[in-house]
Amino acid sequence: MSQSILLVVACVLVDADRRVLIAQRPPGGSMGGLWEFPGGKVEPGETPEAALIRELEEELGVSTKTACLAPLSFASHSYEKFHLLMPVYVCRKWQGTPEPREHTALKWVRPQALRDYPMPPADEPLIAALCDLL
Ligand SMILES: Nc1nc2c([nH]c(=O)n2[C@@H]2O[C@H](COP(=O)(O)OP(=O)(O)OP(=O)(O)O)[C@@H](O)[C@H]2O)c(=O)[nH]1
Numbered sequence: 001m002s003q004s005i006l007l008v009v010a011c012v013l014v015d016a017d018r019r020v021l022i023a024q025r026p027p028g029g030s031m032g033g034l035w036e037f038p039g040g041k042v043e044p045g046e047t048p049e050a051a052l053i054r055e056l057e058e059e060l061g062v063s064t065k066t067a068c069l070a071p072l073s074f075a076s077h078s079y080e081k082f083h084l085l086m087p088v089y090v091c092r093k094w095q096g097t098p099e100p101r102e103h104t105a106l107k108w109v110r111p112q113a114l115r116d117y118p119m120p121p122a123d124e125p126l127i128a129a130l131c132d133l134l
Helices: 048-060 111-116 126-133
Strands: 005-013 020-024 039-041 069-078 083-091 105-109
Touching: 005 020, 005 048, 005 069, 020 048, 020 111, 039 048, 048 069, 048 083, 069 126, 105 111, 111 126
Parallel strands: 005 083
Antiparallel strands: 005 039, 020 105, 069 083
16 A cells, blocks of 8 residues: 655754753654654645754744754654654754643653653664764
């Protein structure tokens, strides 16, 4: 069966202690309770970078710019209803303090500790890339 591709962009915020920010999805909804990287769907006509800057503002209340977004890796994963294609960026410079505007909780964790937090299956291969980088 053919599947449509869903383009979602995600960001790994990295702090001065090399910890990364994860955000817990609200309970009940799709993948409820799982921990993810902030981000969301790229809207028609939007660049991935513009989408990410918009999502970081909406979800966390932080602002950043394209020059502060460095490509890290991507996820490509078939879910039941769509195939997720998710470019993942690293950001080390932003303004504001992240607050959970759409998530249940936020947490700064060391990359090696990401395995202790249940994440969407698409994210699991990203953990090794983060451990290598940080
Ligand atoms: N932001 C984000 N989304 C992810 C990650 N991993 C992953 O599989 N996804 C999936 O990518 C999609 C992101 O869509 P989204 O956050 O804009 O939308 P949503 O499902 O929360 O709700 P919506 O459809 O009502 O906007 C979801 O299906 C989400 O589960 C991740 O690390 N970060």
